[in-house]
Amino acid sequence: MTLSQILTPSIEKAVQALFDIAIDKVEFQTTRKEFEGDITMVIFPLLKVIKSNPVELGNKIGNYLVENVAEVSRFNVVSGFLNIVISDEYYLNSFNLIKDDAKFGFVTPNPEDKAVMVEYSSPNTNKPLHLGHVRNNLLGYSVAEIIKASGKRVYKTQIINDRGIHICKSMLAWQKFGNGVTPESTGLKGDKLVGNYYVAFDKAYKVEIAQLMSEGKTEEEAKKQAPIILEAQEMLLKWEAGDKEVIALWTKMNQWVYDGFAITYKNLGVDFDCFYYESNTYLLGKNVVQVGLEKGVFEKDPDGSVWIDLTDEGLDRKIVLRSDGTAVYMTQDIGTAIQRVKDYPEIGGMVYTVGNEQDYHFKVLFLILKKLGFDWSENLYHLSYGMVDLPSGKMKSREGTVVDADDLMQEMTDTAQKIAEDLGKLDSYSAEEKTKLYNTIGLGALKYYILKVDPKKRILFNPEESVDFAGNTGPFIQYTYARIQSIIRKANFDFSNESGMVELHAKEKELLKQLELFPEVIQNAAQNHSPALLANFVYDLVREYNSFYQAVPILGSEVEVEKIFRVQLSKKVADTIAASFSLLGISVPERM
Numbered sequence: 142m143t144l145s146q147i148l149t150p151s152i153e154k155a156v157q158a159l160f161d162i163a164i165d166k167v168e169f170q171t172t173r174k175e176f177e178g179d180i181t182m183v184i185f186p187l188l189k190v191i192k193s194n195p196v197e198l199g200n201k202i203g204n205y206l207v208e209n210v211a212e213v214s215r216f217n218v219v220s221g222f223l224n225i226v227i228s229d230e231y232y233l234n235s236f237n238l239i240k241d242d243a244k245f246g247f248v249t250p251n252p253e254d255k256a257v258m259v260e261y262s263s264p265n266t267n268k269p270l271h272l273g274h275v276r277n278n279l280l281g282y283s284v285a286e287i288i289k290a291s292g293k294r295v296y297k298t299q300i301i302n303d304r305g306i307h308i309c310k311s312m313l314a315w316q317k318f319g320n321g322v323t324p325e326s327t328g329l330k331g332d333k334l335v336g337n338y339y340v341a342f343d344k345a346y347k348v349e350i351a352q353l354m355s356e357g358k359t360e361e362e363a364k365k366q367a368p369i370i371l372e373a374q375e376m377l378l379k380w381e382a383g384d385k386e387v388i389a390l391w392t393k394m395n396q397w398v399y400d401g402f403a404i405t406y407k408n409l410g411v412d413f414d415c416f417y418y419e420s421n422t423y424l425l426g427k428n429v430v431q432v433g434l435e436k437g438v439f440e441k442d443p444d445g446s447v448w449i450d451l452t453d454e455g456l457d458r459k460i461v462l463r464s465d466g467t468a469v470y471m472t473q474d475i476g477t478a479i480q481r482v483k484d485y486p487e488i489g490g491m492v493y494t495v496g497n498e499q500d501y502h503f504k505v506l507f508l509i510l511k512k513l514g515f516d517w518s519e520n521l522y523h524l525s526y527g528m529v530d531l532p533s534g535k536m537k538s539r540e541g542t543v544v545d546a547d548d549l550m551q552e553m554t555d556t557a558q559k560i561a562e563d564l565g566k567l568d569s570y571s572a573e574e575k576t577k578l579y580n581t582i583g584l585g586a587l588k589y590y591i592l593k594v595d596p597k598k599r600i601l602f603n604p605e606e607s608v609d610f611a612g613n614t615g616p617f618i619q620y621t622y623a624r625i626q627s628i629i630r631k632a633n634f635d636f637s638n639e640s641g642m643v644e645l646h647a648k649e650k651e652l653l654k655q656l657e658l659f660p661e662v663i664q665n666a667a668q669n670h671s672p673a674l675l676a677n678f679v680y681d682l683v684r685e686y687n688s689f690y691q692a693v694p695i696l697g698s699e700v701e702v703e704k705i706f707r708v709q710l711s712k713k714v715a716d717t718i719a720a721s722f723s724l725l726g727i728s729v730p731e732r733m
Contacts, residue, residue, distance in 0.1 A: 143661060144180045144227065145169045147212060152182060155205040160191050170222075177217060178224030179654060185221040195221035229645040232653045233706075237639055239657070240713050246659040246720060248292030255489020255520075256294035258481055259285040262411070263495070265302040266398040267311040268336035270405050270546040273496070276529045276591050276600070279726060281494035282411040283592055283672040284524060286724045288492075291667035296485060300417040300477060303395050309376040311335050312390055313369065314342035324397050330404060330547070331397025345369050405546050410584070410726045415484075417477060423468065425476025429513065430462050438512045449509060459505050474506050475513075482517060490520025492670060497525040497597065524670050527599035529591070549604075553583035556608045557616070564610070566733075578730055582616050583608065585727045589615030592725050593676035613680050615727060618718060621683045623733035625715040628695055628708065636708040643706050648689040652710065655685045659717055663724070672725055679721040686714045 149167045156164050168186055172178035182202070184195045191198060196218050203216035203223055214228040239245045261281020264270055270278075282297070289295040315322075315338040324331040346369050353363035364370070379387040406412065430447050433439040439447050439461060447462035461472050482488050493503060503523035510518035531544060558579040561567055567575055590607035594600050610616045645653075658678065666674040695711060698704040719729050 143657075144212075148180065148182070148206070148210070148225065151206060151210045152202060155202050155209070156187065156191075159201055159205060162190055164190070172224050176219055176222075176224050177226060179227040179650070180225050182223040182225065183221065184218075184223055188221075199223040229650070230642065232645060232650060233642060235657060236653055236710070236713070240709050243716075245713075245717070246663050247290045248660075248663075250289070250292055250294045252294070254293060255517075256296060256485065256487045257288055257490045257492060257520075258296045258298055258485065258488050259288065259492040259494065260298050260300065261285075261494035261524075262299040262406075262413075263301065264299075264402065265307060266332075266335070266395045267307045267339045269330070269332040269401065272529050272531070272544040272546065272549055272602070275409065275546050275549065275587070276526060277494055277496070278406070278409055278411045279588055279591050280524060280526055280596055280672065281492075283675075283725050284492060284494070284667075284670050286726070287663060287672060287675060288667045290663050290724055293667075294487070296414045296488070297412065298415045298417060298481070299413055300419060300422065302419050303391075304380070304420045304423060306373055306377050307339070308391065308395075309373045309380065310342040311339040312387075312394055313373050313376055314338035314345065315394065316390070317345070317369075324400070330401035331394075331399075332401030332405070333545070333547075334401075335394055335398050342369065342373070408550055409546065410588075410728075417481075419473070422477045422480065423473050425480055426472035426474070427462065427466075427468050427476070429475055429479065430472065433461075433509075433513055436513070438509070449505075449512075451505065451508060454508060456501075456505060456508070459509075461509075471502070471506060471509070474502075475509060478506070478510060478521075479515070482515075489517055490522070491517075492522045492524050494524040494526070497527055499523070500525055522670060524596060526596040529600045529602050531602055550584060550587065552604055553587045553608070554579050555583070556604050557583035557586065560608050560610070570732075578733065581728045581730050582619060582733075585615035585619050585722070585729075587615075588725060588727050589618070589676060592672040593680070595673045596671060613677075618679060618683050618722070619727075619729055620733050621686060622715050622718045622722075622729040623731065624690075625686075625711045625718075626731050628711055629715070631696060632708050634704070636705045636712075638705075641702045643700075643702050646689075646693050648685075648692040649707070649710065652682075652685045652689045652714065655682050656710075656714060656717060659721070666724075675721055675724055679718055682714060682717060682721075686711070 145167075148169075152167045153164055156162055164187070166186075168183040170181050170183060172181045182199075184199045184202075187198060188195060193201075199216075199218035199221070203218060203225070206213040206225065207215060212227050212231040213225055215226045217224045217226075259281055262270075262274060262278050264274055285295045285297045315335070318341050319338060322334070324334050327334060329337075346367055349367035349369055350360065350363040353366060354360060358366065376387055380391060430439060433449070434441060434447065439449050441447050442464075444464040445466070446460055446464040448458050448460050450458050452458065459471060460469055461475070462468060478491065481491065495503070500523065503521075503525075507518060507521045507523075510521065558575075561575075561579060561582065567578070570578065586607040587604075590602065591600060593613060607614060608616055610620055655678075662675055662678040666672060689710075693707065695707040696704065698707060722729055
């Protein structure tokens with residue numbers, strides 16, 4: 142229980158006993174740094190029902206709490222604020238309850254509760270994953286882990302865009318310019334190889350456009366009449382018709398990409414429980430349109446196209462079926478959502494990790510599913526996020542100027558290596574240990590830098606800044622974890638038992654207060670779909686620990702019970718850092 146949960150019923154009893162008035166709400170806030178106190182009750186709302194001045198009212202309630210509530214040791218009143226000081230005994234007892242709890246903060250899922258499906262990544266199979274995908278994957282994976290820790294079953298999924306004209310562009314360019322090369326023959330990851338031919342297509346296309354324009358065509362005419370785009374369109378028609386040769390090429394090149402993606406996902410530290418492919422889902426939803434027409438949810442225009450009118454909800458009319466009977470993306474997404482619940486009947490909600498350029502799309506999708514009568518539509522959430530920019534500017538896939546995810550991870554590892562070597566603290570490490578540590582620091586820096594920012598905000602990612610060993614960075618937090626491990630290794634005494642009662646130093650108390658917030662932070666991060674809340678909690682915890690570390694001797698204490706308690710407290714902080722970072726997908730090093 143939190144302090145506010147403990148104190149609320151006692152304050153309600155105090156008001157009832159002192160003034161014969163029942164209240165149903167007590168307002169708390171954090172005690173300001175310049176005043177003594179662990180939690181502050183706001184007196185002003187009570188003045189509406191109790192005729193008194195705020196200081197007198199606060200003193201009466203404070204005296205009642207000191208006399209009747211064991212956890213309250215003293216208080217002070219400043220204007221309309223009752224600052225309550227909680228006893229050391231409360232904090233020590235609370236700590237003894239959590240210090241050996243390996244799952245502190247985590248809630249075991251109830252198998253009777255509905256599960257949540259979290260979708261993220263969802264790439265195209267014509268190019269490698271890039272920086273934008275990195276933010277998407279890190280967000281989706283972390284949100285899934287946090288929701289799981291909050292006490293729900295979770296399925297991680299992605300839908301892979303493995304069909305369409307963009308796929309045919311890579312296939313056609315490989316046929317024309319590839320000379321039969323493969324990932325094996327070139328030594329390239331399959332996604333990179335296929336991505337190179339997507340770029341090659343665009344270069345050839347531009348040459349043909351320029352040639353046609355030199356012959357008198359307008360730019361628009363040239364774009365439509367360029368031979369290579371006409372060939373790509375013909376290949377797409379053959380794919381849709383099930384042409385064996387085209388399907389065989391499509392299967393082969395897509396597998397190259399999947400194999401490449403698998404390596405990137407492994408290196409990035411994300412995983413999935415199930416996969417959906419657009420080649421299997423693009424026709425889903427067409428039958429739902431007919432059901433929607435019968436229910437009056439959709440309406441058919443004279444040309445045969447089918448729409449939904451959402452103007453009463455502040456949106457617009459949205460097409461769900463073209464006049465020629467072909468589906469649009471919205472139709473496919475409707476069908477895919479329904480299919481997922483058929484595949485996993487235990488699902489009661491879904492989270493879609495997709496950039497903020499699709500905000501409108503998801504408003505419409507969720508509203509349509511609600512109008513179609515699906516009760517789980519109330520629990521759909523668009524995890525909308527901003528773009529990631531680099532100091533060098535925007536990325537363009539067709540021109541091959543994207544920041545490749547694999548290259549970025551390698552750059553982060555190299556940056557970590559350079560900074561670590563400059564600090565000169567790794568002389569005793571083997572080459573293998575150094576390599577592992579550089580990777581842990583580099584990826585930790587990347588992940589933390591991205592996840593500490595509210596998902597809705599746009600990020601300017603600076604690799605050098607992210608690997609700083611001071612400030613609000615992954616390496617700073619990892620270093621504190623490693624420092625605590627060093628303390629534990631040096632502790633040449635048994636600190637496993639209860640330390641007994643000690644008089645808490647102010648820094649110990651502040652650290653305990655921060656530590657005990659962990660379960661509440663997990664729940665808030667899950668409800669808000671925000672890893673940033675967890676990232677900034679662990680940063681605050683580390684700052685409190687470092688302040689404690691500077692203020693009090695740990696192994697150097699001459700009082701045995703103090704020494705035991707401080708090592709136990711340090712260990713629990715380290716465990717909570719590791720648990721927090723695990724939910725962010727970040728590893729922690731034992732030495733650094």
